[in-house]
Amino acid sequence: MNVEFNGLNEKEVIASRNKYGTNKLNHSRNNSFSKLLIESLGDPIIKILLIALAIKTIFLFRNFDWFETIGIMIAIFLASFISSISEYGSEKAFQKLEEESSKINCKVKRNNKILNIGIEEVVVGDICILEAGDKIPADGTLISGNITCDESSLNGETTEQYKKENSKLYRGSVVYSGRAFMYIDSVGMQTVYGKIAQELQNKKIDSPLKIRLRNLAQIISKIGYIGAILVAFSYLFSNIVIKNNFNINLIINTITNFPLITSYLLYALTLSVTIIVVAVPEGLPMMITLVLSSNMKRMLKNNVLVRKLTGIETAGSLNILFTDKTGTLTNGKLEVIEILSGNQKRYHSDYNLLEYPKYYDIVKLSTVYNNESIYNSEENIIVGGNSTDRALLNFIKCEKNKNIRISNIIPFDSKNKYSRVTINGDKKIVLIKGAPEILLKKCTNYYDENGYKKLLTNINSLEKDIKEKTTKGIRTIVMATSDYELQMDKLTLVGIIYIKDDVRTDAKEGIKLVKSAHIQVVMITGDNKDTASAIAKEVGIINDANDIVLTSDELKTKNDDELRNILPHLRVVARSLPTDKSRLIRIAQSLNLVVGMTGDGVNDAPALKNSDVGFSMGSGTEVAKEASDIVILDNNIKSISMAILFGRTIFKSIRKFIIFQLNVNMCAVGLSIIGPFINIDTPVTVIQMLWINMVMDTFAALAFSYEPPLLEYMSEFPKKRNENIINKYMLNEIIVTGMYTTVLCIFFIKLPIINSLFRSDLYLMTAFFGLFIFTGIFNCFNARTHRLNLFAHLLKNKVFLIVILLIIVIQIILLYFGGNLFRTSGLSFYEFIIMILFSFSVIPVDLLRKKMLRNKGILGGV
Numbered sequence: 001m002n003v004e005f006n007g008l009n010e011k012e013v014i015a016s017r018n019k020y021g022t023n024k025l026n027h028s029r030n031n032s033f034s035k036l037l038i039e040s041l042g043d044p045i046i047k048i049l050l051i052a053l054a055i056k057t058i059f060l061f062r063n064f065d066w067f068e069t070i071g072i073m074i075a076i077f078l079a080s081f082i083s084s085i086s087e088y089g090s091e092k093a094f095q096k097l098e099e100e101s102s103k104i105n106c107k108v109k110r111n112n113k114i115l116n117i118g119i120e121e122v123v124v125g126d127i128c129i130l131e132a133g134d135k136i137p138a139d140g141t142l143i144s145g146n147i148t149c150d151e152s153s154l155n156g157e158t159t160e161q162y163k164k165e166n167s168k169l170y171r172g173s174v175v176y177s178g179r180a181f182m183y184i185d186s187v188g189m190q191t192v193y194g195k196i197a198q199e200l201q202n203k204k205i206d207s208p209l210k211i212r213l214r215n216l217a218q219i220i221s222k223i224g225y226i227g228a229i230l231v232a233f234s235y236l237f238s239n240i241v242i243k244n245n246f247n248i249n250l251i252i253n254t255i256t257n258f259p260l261i262t263s264y265l266l267y268a269l270t271l272s273v274t275i276i277v278v279a280v281p282e283g284l285p286m287m288i289t290l291v292l293s294s295n296m297k298r299m300l301k302n303n304v305l306v307r308k309l310t311g312i313e314t315a316g317s318l319n320i321l322f323t324d325k326t327g328t329l330t331n332g333k334l335e336v337i338e339i340l341s342g343n344q345k346r347y348h349s350d351y352n353l354l355e356y357p358k359y360y361d362i363v364k365l366s367t368v369y370n371n372e373s374i375y376n377s378e379e380n381i382i383v384g385g386n387s388t389d390r391a392l393l394n395f396i397k398c399e400k401n402k403n404i405r406i407s408n409i410i411p412f413d414s415k416n417k418y419s420r421v422t423i424n425g426d427k428k429i430v431l432i433k434g435a436p437e438i439l440l441k442k443c444t445n446y447y448d449e450n451g452y453k454k455l456l457t458n459i460n461s462l463e464k465d466i467k468e469k470t471t472k473g474i475r476t477i478v479m480a481t482s483d484y485e486l487q488m489d490k491l492t493l494v495g496i497i498y499i500k501d502d503v504r505t506d507a508k509e510g511i512k513l514v515k516s517a518h519i520q521v522v523m524i525t526g527d528n529k530d531t532a533s534a535i536a537k538e539v540g541i542i543n544d545a546n547d548i549v550l551t552s553d554e555l556k557t558k559n560d561d562e563l564r565n566i567l568p569h570l571r572v573v574a575r576s577l578p579t580d581k582s583r584l585i586r587i588a589q590s591l592n593l594v595v596g597m598t599g600d601g602v603n604d605a606p607a608l609k610n611s612d613v614g615f616s617m618g619s620g621t622e623v624a625k626e627a628s629d630i631v632i633l634d635n636n637i638k639s640i641s642m643a644i645l646f647g648r649t650i651f652k653s654i655r656k657f658i659i660f661q662l663n664v665n666m667c668a669v670g671l672s673i674i675g676p677f678i679n680i681d682t683p684v685t686v687i688q689m690l691w692i693n694m695v696m697d698t699f700a701a702l703a704f705s706y707e708p709p710l711l712e713y714m715s716e717f718p719k720k721r722n723e724n725i726i727n728k729y730m731l732n733e734i735i736v737t738g739m740y741t742t743v744l745c746i747f748f749i750k751l752p753i754i755n756s757l758f759r760s761d762l763y764l765m766t767a768f769f770g771l772f773i774f775t776g777i778f779n780c781f782n783a784r785t786h787r788l789n790l791f792a793h794l795l796k797n798k799v800f801l802i803v804i805l806l807i808i809v810i811q812i813i814l815l816y817f818g819g820n821l822f823r824t825s826g827l828s829f830y831e832f833i834i835m836i837l838f839s840f841s842v843i844p845v846d847l848l849r850k851k852m853l854r855n856k857g858i859l860g861g862v
Helices: 010-020 033-040 044-058 066-102 192-199 208-242 248-256 258-279 284-300 310-316 350-354 357-369 387-396 436-442 459-470 507-516 529-539 552-556 560-569 578-590 602-610 622-627 637-678 686-705 711-715 728-750 761-783 798-817 829-840 842-855
Strands: 105-110 113-118 127-131 139-150 161-163 174-186 304-306 320-323 330-340 374-376 381-383 405-410 418-424 428-434 443-447 453-455 475-482 491-503 520-524 548-551 570-574 595-599 613-617 630-632
Touching (some): 127 139, 192 602, 208 248, 208 310, 208 637, 248 258, 284 310, 284 686, 310 637, 320 578, 330 387, 350 357, 357 387, 357 475, 387 475, 387 491, 436 459, 459 475, 507 520, 520 578, 548 552, 552 570, 552 578, 560 570, 578 595, 602 622, 613 622, 630 637, 637 711, 686 761, 686 798, 728 761, 761 798, 761 829
Parallel strands (some): 320 595, 548 570, 595 613, 613 630
Antiparallel strands (some): 105 127, 127 174, 304 630, 443 453, 475 491
8 A cells, every 4th residue: 555644743743732632531530549538438327427426526525435436436437448448449450451451552653654652642643554453542534545343332333344535433443354544633532432431420320228328327317316315314304303202392403403404414415425326336337348348359259340349239239130242141252153055065164174175175265365364374373354254264274375366355344245355366256255135145056065066046945044043143144256356146155154152151050140039131232133032042031922022223112101111021122222221221220120231332331330230341441341330350141140149148248237236236225215214324334335336346347248148149039229228027136136135134234133143243244244245246146147047157157257256255354354444353153154144045035036937927037
């Protein structure tokens, strides 16, 4: 190609960069660690803790409870810090993926020299040289030559696009064949690719977990406020009314004694704020962060890179999943599985063809020379060309003979639906390959196995065979020859090529797992209706007569209400466009469904962003990954099913922790409200409360964060977006166990028969401290399973066992060696056993509760 383009000089490059900017894509947001830390403070539960902290700091200047305040500050800091550092780590891992993609180089002409530069160094005005296999670095215009390119990452069209002079070229497209010069007229965020990336800055809707936590925060805050009012009332009533023996005059004297009533009111306020703090599960934000972070690391081993922590839990709440076909359900690698000759003889490999040398030579000419790919026998690799060309050459694996000259090349385009070349060797022959519906009807002869031309009389049989194959998801190409360059009729059929993109070996299992989780799967593909339906049936997406398959055109004819009605039965959208995905997401979300979407192209980015959880593919574009919540590194639907399983496990772990925390909180609130009426002021000291908070917050958070993902969770129905985080089973356990623990604690302190079992009040209060901790330990076992067998799957959570053992060891040390600091004195063996037995009683009580629920037919757990 003799074209003279000198290109820009150094000064012009600098001037262009200053005027039009660089070719670098800006992130939709630059998440620094400090920014993530500040954002994490917006958690609903943390907001309540911050309010409580402010009240304690500003108003409670008398008898300031530094230990409780420090405990709240630690809980807030740890939850925010761990959440931020985990998400920051994910951002860094994602940035590494982006850095890899930014290392792509391209060839440009500058100062009349061809330079190989990084894609981000390209500027407006550059002359870029494009060849087969190159990725187009920016938007521009083709000024010389012609190429075919894949623009599917931008427009979703799977057909190669033919480009000639003055054709527009777009960043992100891949050159399949040909060679050309392009003039760069848009770079960076001004390209179509960049503008789509810019759209991703729109704020994503709140995750189901955030909605549920916000509702929980409202419920807990109401309970806290009611508890605060009740405890203030009980304290004031006890000191003003009960202590004055209900004597009106004494009551009036107390009320009119300003210093005394002021001290009562301030202490009542102190108790009220304490109740609000106690009612709030301050360990919940930290636990959620821990469980998301720990599972994020485990998921990475399953080829799932979590970019946004809440994306994990959201995956477990999916109601519907819209998935691509190529590369996700199929291998994404085309393979020739059969060649059918005109006399309907079938050849499944080149070895079969070699039995008939004359026919083999004709097939070899058609596959090797009418092909943009090149086979390198030394390295045994195929380079260049499109996926179809590479599949054909992989079937024959033969290098081009330099003595055979190729001329009059007409590349494949979507209009003609065929490609044609003329070769000159021993003889001149025109090779043609393309769509069966275009070429087969133009064939009048065929080559038999001996290489002789025979009259073609069985076109109907061949068309029937093609129909059978396409309904099985197999692509079809016709190869033919002509004796004349300008002739496109009276062709001689070489053979019908059947090409298949095999379904991934674990796609069926992955779809089965997802569907067993009662999640609707809808395949969205650019394939035709027959091929799409065949693949969907093969992987198990379609298995019912009521399942609906629509094309994009049919989808357009449906209004939103009609689409809402058919959505539960929709299984496939064929010949889809990017706009179809966004519309389907919007319709599904309007039905209050939690929506998942897979995608790998730039055109998929808005849909990935708008879905509740976007799954991008590891082989996809950086813009798709930027828009997604989770990156599936191996492009595998089974990995998505694992993300769903981990998401459900996480939600269950959160619920188990909430049961445990609210049990303890209910007991603490109950004691605070009832205590003043029965002369129980401080059953636990401030130092003891600090240890109790550490047990119920930090240690319990660790223990429940490593619950194992059980396949049985995949058989459960998904949770709806607005479903409360506390269900009936949880509420039942919180109320029953919380009330029993409260009554147990009161009886333990006040009943003379129990008091008599201990040597003195000091040993009684030591035992009470032990009782409070050990009832919590035994309640951990109750909360972690709805089964009657408390040891079910226990060994799969070794962290739980280690944490429980650690708490037991430390608690025993505190009971015997805590001294004045912890207000403890060593219990006798008899006293210790009595304390353990009373603590253990929460287990048979909870087993009885579970048994009663089972008898009522309530089998569900968390």
